[in-house]
Amino acid sequence: VAERLRVVRRALTYPADAESLRLVREAGGLSKLSPEAREKVRMKEVKPGEWCDDLPAESVEGRLLRGDVERVTVDEPAPVDGAAPMGGRRKVAR
């Protein structure tokens, strides 16, 4: 049994990998990236219904509160990247 994050109502875009996230954090946000760093940052888009287990940690609480994502308990362990949903039991708390 594993707990996973799933996008609920609005498509999300965020840094696609650890290196991109590191660069964004180092700059203090996407809008503050230097032109050189901007070239290196890769973004991903996750649509409603898709997993977003790799959502940046600093964004998780706010997105849960807003109802943009939900925690879902599933029987399968979370894969490394955000793959398509495989079903699961929806937890009451978001």
Add this chain to the structure above:
Amino acid sequence: MAQSPGKFGSPSGWIIADGYNLTTVKPQQLREKISPNMMPSHGIGDSWEEHTPTGLTKAELGVEGGFFDTGAVASHAALVAGMPSSPQATARVACWGFGGLTIGEFFRGCRGVFQSTYEVLATLGELTKANAEYVIHGQFDAGVILQALTQKSADWNTKTDGASVDYAASTAQVVIPITSNSQANPSVVTTPVPHGLVTGQKVLISGVAGSSPDINGEQAVTVLTTTTFSVAVDTSAGSGGTGGSFVKADTPSGGVAYQHVTEFTGLTGFIGKVRDSPDDTTYADLATFANVTAAPAVEAVEVAGTVDRYLSYDGNVTGTGTITAFGGFARF
């Protein structure tokens, strides 16, 4: 001390109506006028005239002296097509500004514009000009430009272009001073004037001195009274602070997104989006415009709920070609 001159001049003015960039026809005057409806309220016994506002506000918009041009997507096509002919006539969508057509500058938008006159003036010794008057049906929206009218040929987004717009840095914001914050859990912030916040709203606090722990930075508030709110900081074992100020870091009441497409060549589709973010790291779709397949095109999309601090514009093209689009968002 010498007075500084005005900050903006005629090169900074612009107007786009229904996807037509009317600035290209070089209008000689762009006029916006907002006035309250007043009625005389004096009577017998009064020795001076009196006027009282009725509660209604009137808005007018005029574009005067644009050069008459019958070319494609030019002044004649833009202005003659907008004349309403029935009670069910479709209102137009117009956006304009006086501070330059650049990302982060302010614009005015209106979703209910009826063009009431179209006047062509051929004057001896002058180039032929055209005037248009607009009657505003409803309110103006005051917003910020997210995408300037720039030609693009591939997908883009302003957030990774380094051009997202930070609401906390907006010069349109009212900076609310802080009197003090208490030594308590949670710490209670007192303001000398009504703060105008709602519970759950985020503020960006700065300049508070002496608070331990520090309350400066972004905080979500719980409203207690019109001049007090608490923030989730435990100062009971430390100390309260004084001074400082805050600006709002998000808005709770939705808004309206505007998009004009003035040029569309070769592509088979285009979808524009406005996205928002509380942290400038993860962005969420806020408003998605319908697929555009030809220009001129215009759309205004109203959204409800919280609008986060950072706003960006995403353009997604299908096919090969070019597109020139404007995007903006007005918070309610």
